[in-house]
Amino acid sequence: MSDIKTPSFIFFQALVALLALVAFQQMLGSFLLTWNNDIVDRTSIGLWTSISSQIVVIVIMLRVNHWQLAEIMTLSKSPSPTILKYYLPISLIVLLPTLWWLQDLFRFVFQFIPQDIKTIQTLNSILSGNWITLVSVILIIPVLEELLFRGLILRSFLTTYSPQTAIILSSILFGAIHLNLYQFFPAFLVGLFFGWLFHKTRALWLCALLHSIHNATIIIVSEHVLLQPIYSLEINLLTLCISLLGIYLLFKAFYRS
Secondary structure, eight states, rough: OOOOHHHHHHHHHHHHHHHHHHHHHHHHHHHHHHHHHHOOOOOHHHHHHHHHHHHHHHHHHHHTTTTOOOHHHHHHHSSSHIIIIIIIIHHHHHHHHHHHHHHHHHHHHTTTOOOOHHHHHHHHHHHTHHHHHHIIIIIIIHHHHHIIIIIIIIHHHTTTSOOHHHHHHHHHHHHHTTHHHHHHHHHHHHHHHHHHHHHHOOOHHHHHHHHOOOOOOOHHOOSSTTSSOOOHHHHHHHHHHHHHHHHHHHHHHHHHH
16 A cells, blocks of 8 residues: 555645544533533633643644654754744744734724624633643643644645645644634734744744743733724834834845755
8 A cells, every 4th residue: 555645635634633633622621511510710621621632632643643752843954053043033023023913903803893702701711811821821732732733734734735835724724723713813824924934944842932922922912802902003013014024034044044
């Protein structure tokens, strides 16, 4: 039997893995709530079922594809000093201002979309959660999501698709797995950026670190999702220009290397 994996097979495998992740997460959450219906902190339950589900799917994908976790975590095209000196600080120039104008953009857009109150309450609960929630969102989930979506899914896509197609497809899946409209488009755009960085550097730790900083920044600047006032046009244009400058500097850094 041929061991050649077609693009369709690679995408189908990733899609099945994510559907299994969602199904396992829902079943585990339902079981916990059925077992103890008096659970008050349902946000923490949701986060921990998400973490558990991702770990299970990651282990299964590693086994099925005969990949070594240590190899994926340490694989890098660029030496660490170069990443720390150039790529990491320039990436922050892109990422941090983008969070500012991007949030305002979506606050403006979502004014014209019927609000899903339950989803907004869940997101606000995460942003104002206890220390266990914060540790999960800032430290654990970024590592697992980067391992799954960049380390496994995007890595497999890059073996059969063009880099552009692989990054876009993996970013669509990354947005979709959040299971709500409010997070889909921001997650898709962040996925494009992290996917591009992973393609250029193969440094999964860089993506995980930036993802962690991204989540921490969101918690710091967003007390209430979609309920804060929109900032001035001048501030948003300034942060947009800084983001574009960062992208230009990254292109130059990658070109030189």
